[in-house]
Amino acid sequence: GSKKEDKGKRKNKKAKRKEYAHRIWRWKFLEQLQATGIHMEQVCQSPLSIHYVLLGAPWTVLCHHAEILRIKMPLQAMPSQASNWSDNLMRKLGIWNPLYQEVPQTPQDYYTYPFQESELSRFLGSENPQTFFASTQRHKIVYEILEKTPFGHQRRGLFGIQQLLSQKVFHAAFPPHDVSPPFLLNQRQILFRYWAKWSKWRKYQPMYHIRRYFGEKIAFYFAWLGFYTAWLLPASVFGIVVFLSTFFGSSADVPTDEICNASLDYEMCPSCEDCPFWKLSTICEATGQLFDNKGIVIFSVFMSLWAVMFLENWKRKSARLAYQWDCLDSKEQPLPPFAVMAPLTSWDLITDQEEPDSPQKNDFLHIFVAASIVAAMVTAPRTCLPSSAPGVFNLWGKVLASLTAALFSFAVEMHKTQSKFEDALVWKVFVFHFVNIYSVPIYIAFFKGRFSGYPGHYGTFFGMQNENCINNSCLIELAQEMLVIMVGKQIFNTLKLQSWKHKHKLRSSRKRKKEKTSEILWEANYELLESQGLFQEYLEMVIQFGFITIFVASCPLAPLFALLNNWLEIRTDAQKFVCQYRRPMAEKAQNIGMWFFLLQFITHLAIISNAFLIAFTSNFLQRTYYKYAYAWDLHGYTNFTLAQAPGAFVAKYNHTCRYQAFREDDGQHSFTFWKLLAIRLAFIVVFEHLIFFLGWLNDLVGPDIPASVKIEEKQEHFVGKHTLADYKVTSSTLQALSLPPPLHPIRGGRHSEDSGHPCSTQPASPDDLPMSREQRSSESLHSEGSSEHWGGLPDQALSSSAAWRG
Template sequence: MEGSPMERMKRTTLVHPLPQSSSSSPAPASLHASDQTKPACPLRPSMTLQGELVAQIPGLAEVLKGGSWTQPTCLCCSSNNVEPLVLVQLADRIDPVTKKWIISRLEAPMKEGGAALLVHSGEDDGGNVLVLSAPRCTQLRVTEDLGMWKPYMDGNMVAFSYDDRKSFSNVDDMQVFLTLAERQYVVKYQLDSLRAKKDRTIPGVPESRGVLFARESIFQKLEKVGVVKAVIALHDQRRLGDLAKAWYSGGQLLGQPLDSIQAYFGTSVAFYFSFLDFYTWALVPPAVLGVVLTLFPVGSGVTHNAAAQEPDEDEPGIPVSGLVLQAMFSMLWSTVFMEAWKRRTAVLSYRWGTLQPTERYAEPRPGYKGPMGRNPVTGRPEPCFPDWEHKLRVGISVPVVAFFLGLVALGMTMFYYFEAVARHFHEDGGTWLSVPLLYLPSVAHILYTNVLGTLYGNVALGLTEWENHRDESSFQNHHTTKVLLFNFFNCFAVLFHIAFIRQDLALLRKRLASLLIVTQLLNQCTEVVVPFLVDRIFSDGTKKPKEDDPEEDRLRAQGRLPPFPGLFPEYIELLVQYGYLSLFSCVYPLTAVLLLINNITEIRTDAFKICRLFRKPCSAPVSNMGVWQPAFEVLGFVSVISNCWLLLLSPGVRRFCQEGGFSSRNALLFAVLVEHVLILGKMILAFVIPDEPGWISLKKQELEFRSMQAFNQQLQQ
């Protein structure tokens, strides 16, 4: 015997030399023929076949020492090494028949409905681990399906074509041609694209739970019935250590290795950190203005109480001229900031090869349902769902979301009502026994908000599933929009109530300052300090590799990390920050200063968190921030309205109108006029600034011209 299964796996180290095709020493025909007829889990070839292969193929003996990778099914996939990319955790006591069937579907060619992947079965047939990689041809074909751009021989970025693959730079070296994040997404893409060819039952699973219908997603079904517990993109510890040193642990305070982040974590993560970095630097001008307006109020012409010759206690501390300057600057800053970010997005997406993704030509998302038909563009069989019914379902979701927003407003109204009742009861005749009643409305409102948020999260996900979106990006955008509206309304409803219903700008300033200071400190603590302590104190022992099987345990240790929660909490935090700054900065000019201090540390803490505390995320290549970009733009337009009305409600502006003989009606009309003029100016400024640099537009036109020429040449032939 060769030892325990763990020891055999340790010797193979999961990076195995593969057979090389050579014209001088061709691989035997039996090797490639056996790929079509071999058993589902070829961990132990027969001794006769093993001896023949070892004698003729250098390096194969090392592969066959333990559990081995399945071999490629075509000649173009030969490679020196097999790189472990994705770990699939199966049920603890999986039936070996089920595992063999899964492997057979994963290794089958795409033309036979398989995923065309390389599979390492772990310890043995009954183990609960699968390690996946992808051969070269699979990686190249998925690159074309995703519409990714890659460097052409002339140095330009061009949409990749499999038929013209020899004209692209470094196409023979997949470690250079595709980033680690892209190679891992290729595997995930193939898993999501794996569909049942006909109605059948999953082997080893009871028929009551394991029925697969034609074109149903196999891996989604396996996850639903508990056969697949998790699909985990594997960390490369050496690269991760180098990235961490250049990113957050090397003492570097300014700048980020964005290209390295994109290569390791993917474009979605890279776009978030690029936006966080860009936004942090953009906070410098409003922070400087806020400091000037706060430290030099006399030079700015403070509005004084005419009777007492002292500053009005109700005045938020900013003169009328300062309020106007802050409001005008906020409008200009938000517009220039977003337009400049769009241009930066275009440059980054071109550099990262995601300028024009073609998701609409790819396989539909696993949850897409409908009667079987054919895609009118690609001709592939897939579920077909009427577009009118999809839009109708999206429309029906709108009043449901509005109903929950109404429940948020109802909860806030009831909070203020019962708070006033408790306060009056205590003031009228209460004793020390009635003091706890003063805190009861706040506690009840917090509980109400948390319960409602949890309920709405489930409803939003269910609604988005019911809407039946074909593309994964469309599904994520609609789901994010629903949750975003609820969170935004929940965060800003109280501030809008204080500003425009109670019209108490002094209270608004105090509430905003407390939110900026307390909330950000709590966020930093809960997001990093607590997970770090848990990671160090409670989980450190489970992550250390065991002495007898370090390679196996390193892989399993990654599965014990919590799943990455996604970028939604990070983006919503930035959006709330942006709302504080753009909507209410004229009331509290030091907002930008506090946000700047917070974000300088936020970059490093977020980097540490994604590198150390969670599993490695695996996401699709994207060309921008998705739905978050229009969310920031819409907030910029709302800020114009908010600042105009805050100016109108300011005690200094009211006094100025009274002294100037303006009636309330005329002041209101003037505020509406100013608001419309500022919005028009914002739209003109956004139109004047191009969304992408001129050279990017030229690259697009050049690509379109080349495509037209190639098409004409095909017609002439």
């Protein structure tokens, strides 16, 4: 009993010391935060002892940090441009577009330039501090301050809100969702009505509203997902045509008739040492030509070109979006841990300032150390565990050591920016998932049945006989595997979605009970789920892209299943971000990052895979060879593909039989086998070179960044340079430069993120209205302690009161 009491006392003392340290860190952090000029207000919800710290950045702080972060602000209004080419085409042709929808509060487009506090009066809307900075810009500024605020010795990593969150000093930090007066729609309500509702499944996504509310990083995900889904439509239609043509034409297949014909039935050799003899007609039902026919060649060529063209067009689409969203030439700030730990500084030519840097030899050193740790920890179980230890301990010891080594090696790496950190993480996790998910289809497509041997000399692997394919073609089995993955996965995701909705419904009912006494904004936002980012969403779509490109030769219906799944995916993800998640921190992004390079890798792999599938896995080439060498109508093709059992096998069993292979009577490969091998290799070379050449030609004709984007970027630079130089840009000047004439500036407005159709008659945005006390709350911190919860960092916006102005 005394031992338990001593253990309990030690545990209580440890908890009290931890709580005391957390209180000191929290006090120092808030003190340092207030010293930066941030306004704060602490609110306590007494029933649950939850403390909220509401933050607001005054005008002077916003202007100072906006210049440091080089945030682009509006200089001059410009003509809006419709961003959807299909909508433009239908408008020119006078055709009603069923995909178009009029979205309220569509913002205006502007020429922008990096903010300079000394030239404040030159920027549009600068006379109205409440609306000059967009909400996402205010969020970014305050979050940068939170990330760099110390609460101890910086060299020990005691700085930044992320460190406090990881130590549970605060429980959460988030900006709040929009609120507005009852007679106005706020941005969140607009996104729900015109984007997240299931009835909008066939409408264009309001991309610029998404970017305006969630930031560029999330907007790029939904832009890519919508673009990918739109491109799946022609692939699905073509796949359906190929499938139906083979479905109705399979009944006239001569080799199938020969296998099913009882008068031509062949006695087949056993498929293993202990297996019986069997009749070829028993596989009559499994020899349908739905997934192994000449149509798959056309479809494979189409899908290989489709993948190449899709990526090339997305590069141009993303470049235009990056320009329109003011992030084409954006530069990331170094991560605070890197800035503190970096051994040296270098001069940045873009910002004309010194910034932390790390020599390249340090990167190689980190990689070497990480690789050494991984190698040591993976081999440790083999050395430390005795050879007599049970297999389960050896197995799990290696697994845990590998996992620990991978996590530790990733922590050792020091990445300069957030995007580099995420790219490294994405690559490592994708490699693991690639091996885990694609291993079975790759085995069926390229290895099963390749090393089965022949009667009397069956191939084995570690004492086990290798499997063979039905009718010497594994394409049918691969098609079955694809159907299980594509259809089964979609059903599973639907069931998971219903379960998730049910759980959230229960959570919402509990939340409504709590909100009967109080409906304060920051409390309602805290009750929402924490956003998990975009990693799983991207990973799911990239894995799907691999299935419909790498193995599409086996299942022409795969793009159709992917299309149906993505229609659900877009609305499901939209509802999660709009209704169920706390508002995530808006982040800049120029594109979809490492995911694009993974898509390129998958596309190149798919071209090679489709070539090998057609050449080795399907029977297309050997059928084509038989047509030209023996009989165009394929009569006798079944007998052509069957070899006689070796003499030794016949003598042993006193029974003659046939097996599917191109071998001589002694079991050696026949001359036909070598001719077919040469044909297959030649087909692979021609197929790959043709697709890669067409992709290179497309890349040569259309640059990654469209010429129109380059021209518009130069126009924007010209307008910014001369506007700040007190040079009035007139219509005649722009016309001399082939620029469109500027629109009249909208005074009191701010930089718009949309290049869609302006709605000048719409009511003002909630962001353009004076903000109440509840609206100021846009970041929330929350941490769990033994007796209290901390929560709530508010919005970085200014209130309508003059007291909030610096």
